[in-house]
Amino acid sequence: MSKKEELLKAAELKVRSGGYNNFSFRELATEVGIKSASVHYHFPTKSDLGAALAHQYTEEFLKALGDPDELYAAGKNPIDVYINLFRKALVKDKKMCLCGLLGAESDSLPDKVLIETKLFFERNIAWLTQAHTVIAPDNKEAAKRNAIKTIAILEGVMLISKTLDDNQIFEEAILGLGN
Amino acid sequence: MSKKEELLKAAELKVRSGGYNNFSFRELATEVGIKSASVHYHFPTKSDLGAALAHQYTEEFLKALGDPDELYAAGKNPIDVYINLFRKALVKDKKMCLCGLLGAESDSLPDKVLIETKLFFERNIAWLTQAHTVIAPDNKEAAKRNAIKTIAILEGVMLISKTLDDNQIFEEAILGLGN
DNA sequence: CAAGAACTATCTACTGATAGGTAGCTTAAC
DNA sequence: GTTAAGCTACCTATCAGTAGATAGTTCTTG
Numbered sequence: 555m556s557k558k559e560e561l562l563k564a565a566e567l568k569v570r571s572g573g574y575n576n577f578s579f580r581e582l583a584t585e586v587g588i589k590s591a592s593v594h595y596h597f598p599t600k601s602d603l604g605a606a607l608a609h610q611y612t613e614e615f616l617k618a619l620g621d622p623d624e625l626y627a628a629g630k631n632p633i634d635v636y637i638n639l640f641r642k643a644l645v646k647d648k649k650m651c652l653c654g655l656l657g658a659e660s661d662s663l664p665d666k667v668l669i670e671t672k673l674f675f676e677r678n679i680a681w682l683t684q685a686h687t688v689i690a691p692d693n694k695e696a697a698k699r700n701a702i703k704t705i706a707i708l709e710g711v712m713l714i715s716k717t718l719d720d721n722q723i724f725e726e727a728i729l730g731l732g733n
Numbered sequence: 734m735s736k737k738e739e740l741l742k743a744a745e746l747k748v749r750s751g752g753y754n755n756f757s758f759r760e761l762a763t764e765v766g767i768k769s770a771s772v773h774y775h776f777p778t779k780s781d782l783g784a785a786l787a788h789q790y791t792e793e794f795l796k797a798l799g800d801p802d803e804l805y806a807a808g809k810n811p812i813d814v815y816i817n818l819f820r821k822a823l824v825k826d827k828k829m830c831l832c833g834l835l836g837a838e839s840d841s842l843p844d845k846v847l848i849e850t851k852l853f854f855e856r857n858i859a860w861l862t863q864a865h866t867v868i869a870p871d872n873k874e875a876a877k878r879n880a881i882k883t884i885a886i887l888e889g890v891m892l893i894s895k896t897l898d899d900n901q902i903f904e905e906a907i908l909g910l911g912n
Numbered sequence: 913c914a915a916g917a918a919c920t921a922t923c924t925a926c927t928g929a930t931a932g933g934t935a936g937c938t939t940a941a942c
Numbered sequence: 943g944t945t946a947a948g949c950t951a952c953c954t955a956t957c958a959g960t961a962g963a964t965a966g967t968t969c970t971t972g
Contacts, residue, residue, distance in 0.1 A: 572841025710889025
């Protein structure tokens with residue numbers, strides 16, 4: 555893993571724990587074993603790093619999901635696949651969704667970072683709309699509404715489960731969601 | 734309004750825009766017209782201020798809601814009352830829920846602040862459980878599950894509506910929630 | 913009722929730590 | 943001999959927090 559990739563991984567953990575202001579170039583540099591001035595070589599400013607982070611997170615998220623139509627064709631419920639990706643973030647990583655946290659702070663985010671955070675939600679809503687459409691093709695006008703409900707409940711319950719340190723809350727909230 | 738109250742109000746806006754790290758004693762002091770050292774007179778440390786902020790927010794939130802049983806007796810749907818309080822925060826204040834934001838950052842919060850943030854969610858889930866119980870008394874085992882779903886979807890959609898700067902997303906997500 | 917003690921709310925001046933960012937040098941690889 | 947990737951050394955700004963002084967108010971008590 556290159557230093558640049560190491561920096562992004564270290565920053566991801568920090569941001570997913572406490573938001574955009576929760577990491578500094580000095581901390582990141584120490585963690586990956588370089589000097590803070592060298593971080594500016596890879597990312598000219600902090601907002602460049604933040605934007606790259608949100609962009610990479612979105613790409614990896616959607617890549618991990620796959621295509622809703624193909625999932626359905628393979629006999630899987632794409633909504634369950636989606637839920638499982640959030641469950642993994644909560645249970646395995648024990649961290650918030652990166653863009654969930656950034657979104658909550660959207661009022662105070664640099665433009666570059668905000669743009670990438672918006673793209674995360676737009677692309678996720680599009681994915682979920684397609685997922686709901688393939689499950690219930692006769693109900694197209696409701697697909698987007700259900701997409702919004704699905705991502706809202708997942709971001710929300712993630713935040714609450716983490717705060718109360720109780721994964722059972724997550725499980726209760728998602729009951730009946732994949733229908 | 735006392736300086737102490739002014740400080741809490743100023744801090745609330747900052748935190749609801751960008752989280753716990755988004756305010757400083759200096760900024761707050763300047764805004765209310767005193768020196769930063771004087772802020773320490775009212776709140777010995779930053780975490781004391783943060784805890785007081787979350788506590789006051791919770792108290793005011795529950796006070797604004799009223800009692801679910803009384804609301805129901807007065808012919809109102811308490812879930813609709815609850816939704817309206819979130820709608821007001823989003824549309825009028827144009828800000829996130831304070832404890833929603835703090836909860837997202839819970840991993841990096843000082844203990845004092847975390848305790849108050851947890852209390853917000855515990856008390857809100859209790860309120861919503863009672864609200865769902867009074868609406869559907871024969872369905873008690875589902876009341877807590879519905880309470881979790883309700884607050885999760887509201888915190889989640891608030892975050893997403895704010896990020897995408899689109900209040901219509903909020904309205905779509907809450908359709909059918911008050912039944 | 914008046915003297916003095918204690919308290920409230922503020923100030924100035926400071927500390928040590930940390931922040932993001934910049935200029936210019938070095939080193940190694942191609 | 944250019945470039946990538948790092949370095950040292952520095953800058954200015956800001957951070958939370960502390961010490962000690964002060965003016966005005968309130969409480970206590972002789």
